[in-house]
Amino acid sequence: MGNGTSIGRVRGLGSAHSGAHHWLLQRFTAIGNLLLMTYLLVSFLLLPNLSYMAVNDWLAHSIPATAVGLLVISLFWHAKLGLQVVIEDYVHESASKFACIAALNLAAFGGAGFGVFSIVRIALGAA
Numbered sequence: 417m418g419n420g421t422s423i424g425r426v427r428g429l430g431s432a433h434s435g436a437h438h439w440l441l442q443r444f445t446a447i448g449n450l451l452l453m454t455y456l457l458v459s460f461l462l463l464p465n466l467s468y469m470a471v472n473d474w475l476a477h478s479i480p481a482t483a484v485g486l487l488v489i490s491l492f493w494h495a496k497l498g499l500q501v502v503i504e505d506y507v508h509e510s511a512s513k514f515a516c517i518a519a520l521n522l523a524a525f526g527g528a529g530f531g532v533f534s535i536v537r538i539a540l541g542a543a
Contacts, residue, residue, distance in 0.1 A: 438497065445494035452487040472538060481539035488531035496524035 459480060463470050474480055499520055507513040 442494065442497045445490050445497065448490040449494055452483055452490060455483050456487060475538050476541060481535055485532050485535045489528050492524045492528035496520060
């Protein structure tokens, strides 16, 4: 089949069939981030001031809390997708790649969980 060159080893293997899904997820999260960040910035501009109490009172309502919660999830998901591509491209050893992706997933899910938990605490009025 091949003569030992790089192209010879991969010729005839075909597509992995997973790149399009990952690419679409990155684009969808980017669009979501754009829309939600626009909502956040417009909302901040419409607040009377940007004091802690004004932002806290604004975030205590259900629509802003939901939008900011979705923004946190979308931002962490988008960052995870992008960093996963970097790891897959530049970490070549299988064990190291697995460890890096596992650490990335832990950091992404932990960060998103902490962010959503913090928003829920503010929205429910916990001190």
